[in-house]
Structures are given as structure tokens and as C-alpha cells.
Amino acid sequence: MSKERFEWLSSVAGEVIKIPGCESNVKEIFDKCWELRKKREDIVVFNQFDEFGNYLWHYAVTGKAALEVLRKAMSAKDRFTGLIASSGSAGTISGCGDYLKENFPESKIAVGEAVQCPTLLLNGFGGHRIEGIGDKHVPWIHNVRNTDMVIAVDDNDCLNLIRLCNEPPGKAFLKKQGLSESAINDLSLMGISSAANLLAAIKFSKYFELTSRDLILTVFTDSMDLYESRLEELRAQYGKYSELEAVKDYNRSLLALNIDHILELNYYDRKRIHSLKYFTWIEQQGRNVNELNAQWYDYPDYWKNIQSREDNIDKLIGEFNEKTGLL
Numbered sequence: 240m241s242k243e244r245f246e247w248l249s250s251v252a253g254e255v256i257k258i259p260g261c262e263s264n265v266k267e268i269f270d271k272c273w274e275l276r277k278k279r280e281d282i283v284v285f286n287q288f289d290e291f292g293n294y295l296w297h298y299a300v301t302g303k304a305a306l307e308v309l310r311k312a313m314s315a316k317d318r319f320t321g322l323i324a325s326s327g328s329a330g331t332i333s334g335c336g337d338y339l340k341e342n343f344p345e346s347k348i349a350v351g352e353a354v355q356c357p358t359l360l361l362n363g364f365g366g367h368r369i370e371g372i373g374d375k376h377v378p379w380i381h382n383v384r385n386t387d388m389v390i391a392v393d394d395n396d397c398l399n400l401i402r403l404c405n406e407p408p409g410k411a412f413l414k415k416q417g418l419s420e421s422a423i424n425d426l427s428l429m430g431i432s433s434a435a436n437l438l439a440a441i442k443f444s445k446y447f448e449l450t451s452r453d454l455i456l457t458v459f460t461d462s463m464d465l466y467e468s469r470l471e472e473l474r475a476q477y478g479k480y481s482e483l484e485a486v487k488d489y490n491r492s493l494l495a496l497n498i499d500h501i502l503e504l505n506y507y508d509r510k511r512i513h514s515l516k517y518f519t520w521i522e523q524q525g526r527n528v529n530e531l532n533a534q535w536y537d538y539p540d541y542w543k544n545i546q547s548r549e550d551n552i553d554k555l556i557g558e559f560n561e562k563t564g565l566l
């Protein structure tokens with residue numbers, strides 16, 4: 240994780256335990272949680288990868304917000320073609336994706352990951368630099384049976400893009416290409432995994448030969464606030480950014496994007512990805528195999544049951560806030 244991400248964590252947590260490894264070493268975090276839980280029974284682990292509160296939040300909150308945005312942006316002749324989002328906990332792609340597909344049954348759900356860690360694409364593994372996504376497993380809360388496509392993007396393209404969009408010679412070059420002043424001022428809203436989402440969305444558009452009638456949706460999960468040190472590291476590694484570098488990055492990491500590393504999922508592709516859950520969640524993390532099967536064979540009822548908990552959970556949150564005097 241970047242220096243800023245550690246600093247931010249320290250500002251919100253009483254104690255931060257560092258685990259060796261890179262972005263995709265999440266199994267090691269699970270191991271540490273088990274170690275702590277075995278020592279003290281009163282420890283509660285909020286695991287974003289298997290807590291359905293995460294899925295439900297993205298279904299009920301991100302999903303509704305996304306729909307509101309789409310309704311505003313769409314004219315009568317437009318169609319919503321798909322949601323594209325990389326998977327970290329899969330909360331966004333799964334929860335928001337299910338909500339949007341319910342509202343636009345013809346639309347697609349496309350999940351992104353890193354070419355360097357192609358777990359969904361190839362049952363693959365590996366280290367990558369897109370902070371916040373791609374953890375060498377399929378999250379328990381991912382509704383794989385409703386996912387239509389996997390798109391892997393190169394982490395080099397993500398880093399090239401954040402250099403292009405944040406280094407002054409990059410911004411000056413983009414201005415020459417016709418980008419407005421206000422768009423240039425907003426470029427720092429796109430962090431590394433947001434760049435991954437943008438690149439995946441472009442690949443999606445090329446794959447389905449989208450036209451001006453099509454609207455797609457992706458999310459910018461975080462901004463550059465937490466990654467300035469990554470820009471410094473890239474400067475130290477490759478030298479000062481120049482217009483020549485900007486021209487290279489613009490062409491190789493944006494214009495040259497094509498439809499490689501994409502898989503449009505059929506029934507058995509989905510089942511292959513779903514089955515990967517077995518090794519993480521049943522063998523390692525002690526979840527129940529009947530529930531794993533229910534996610535697949537009781538589709539969509541298993542998922543609808545979770546979605547139907549929204550009102551009850553809202554009530555419980557209300558009661559909790561009342562009790563604690565938080566609101």
C-alpha cells in the first residue's frame with residue numbers, strides 16, 4: 240500500500256498491523272485475523288469480502304445512486320449498456336451490478352482485474368500495482384452467476400495514465416488535444432483503481448462496438464490524494480516526466496487499447512469462476528459448502544433474500560444510532 244494509505248489508516252485505527260506482501264496478498268491478512276481471533280474470542284472481524292452488508296450497501300445505496308445518475312443523463316433514445324467495475328471485495332460490481340441489471344435487464348455486468356493477477360480470467364495469480372483490487376480469490380459476496388464479462392487491464396497502463404493525467408507536461412499535452420480546463424482540473428479525481436475502471440470501460444466499449452446511443456457506467460473509487468508518493472516513485476524510477484513521455488502514454492495506454500484480455504462469460508465460464516470460491520471460502524475460511532451451492536443453484540432466490548433485508552437493516556441501524564446517541 241502507498242505511504243498515504245498507511246497514514247490514512249493510522250489516522251482512523253487504534254493500531255495498524257502490517258502484513259508482508261503486495262496488493263494481492265490478502266490470504267495473509269485472513270491468516271492474521273484467524274490468529275487474533277483464536278487468541279481472543281471477543282474479537283469481531285469485519286471481512287469486506289464475505290459480509291453481505293457490503294453487498295447490500297452497494298445494492299441499495301450505490302445502485303440507487305447510479306440509477307439516479309443514469310436517469311438524469313439518458314435521453315429517450317439512449318440505452319444503458321453496462322456497468323464496468325474492478326473487483327476488490329466485489330461489493331460494487333456485485334451489489335450495484337445486480338441492482339442495475341434488475342432495472343436494465345439487457346445491460347451487462349463487466350468485472351475488471353489486473354492482467355498481472357488474472358484470477359477471474361485464467362484462475363491466475365500474481366503481484367500487481369492497482370491498489371484496492373485483485374486479491375487472488377473470488378470474494379464470497381460476488382454474484383458470479385449474474386456477471387457477464389471479465390476485462391483485465393495492464394497495471395502499467397494504469398500507472399502511465401495517472402502520470403499523464405497528473406504530471407504538468409501530461410496535462411499540458413492533454414490541453415493541446417482539446418481537453419477543457421475544467422476537465423483537466425478534475426483529472427486528479429482519478430486514482431489508480433479508477434484508472435483501471437476507465438481503461439476497462441474503454442475496452443468494454445470497443446468490444447461491444449458501442450455508439451453514441453449507448454451509456455455505460457463506471458465508478459472512480461478514489462482520487463489521487465492517496466497516491467502522490469506513487470508519482471514520486473515513478474519519477475525516481477523513470478526520470479522527470481516530459482511531453483515525449485506524455486505522447487507515448489497517450490498513444491500506448493489510451494488510444495491503442497483494444498479487446499485483448501477479455502472474456503465474455505458463458506454458463507460454464509461463470510461456473511468455473513464460482514467454483515474457485517470453494518478453495519478460499521470452504522477449505523480455508525470455514526464457510527458452509529451448502530451455502531456455496533445455494534449461491535449457484537438457488538440463484539436468483541439466494542441473492543433476492545439478501546436484497547430483501549434492506550428495510551430490516553435500516554431499522555436496526557436506526558435503533559443502534561438511537562441507543563448510542565450517534566444521531
Ligand SMILES: Cc1ncc(COP(=O)(O)O)c(C=O)c1O
Pocket residue numbers: 325326327328329330331332370371372430432433460461
Ligand atoms: C481504491 C479501491 N479501488 C477499488 C476497490 C474495489 O471496490 P470493491 O471492494 O467494491 O470491489 C476498493 C475496495 O476496497 C478500493 O479501496
